[in-house]
Amino acid sequence: MRFLIKRPKIELIQDELNTVMEVMSAEVFIYLDLLIFSLIFTFLLAPIFNSLALSCLQFACSYSFFSWIYLTAFSRLFRKN
Secondary structure (H helix, E strand, C coil), rough: CHHHHHCCCCCHHHHHHHHHHHHHHHHHHHHHHHHHHHHHHHHHHCCCCCCHHHHHHHHHHHHHHHHHHHHHHHHHEEEEC
């Protein structure tokens, strides 16, 4: 009952949600996510590789590939005007 009486205005909630969406869609966080996913991908494929150099090469290749996919496919579609 108390929640219904002191409920915040919808404009304030929308402003806060817009701020959160802007922060979460910042390119720094996207590239950080790509870095983490590439690291996980490399750790999962680590038993296949015989040396640390091949693992590092695979990490660099997967990070560059995922970044290229982001830049070509998603960045152009969701670029702000």
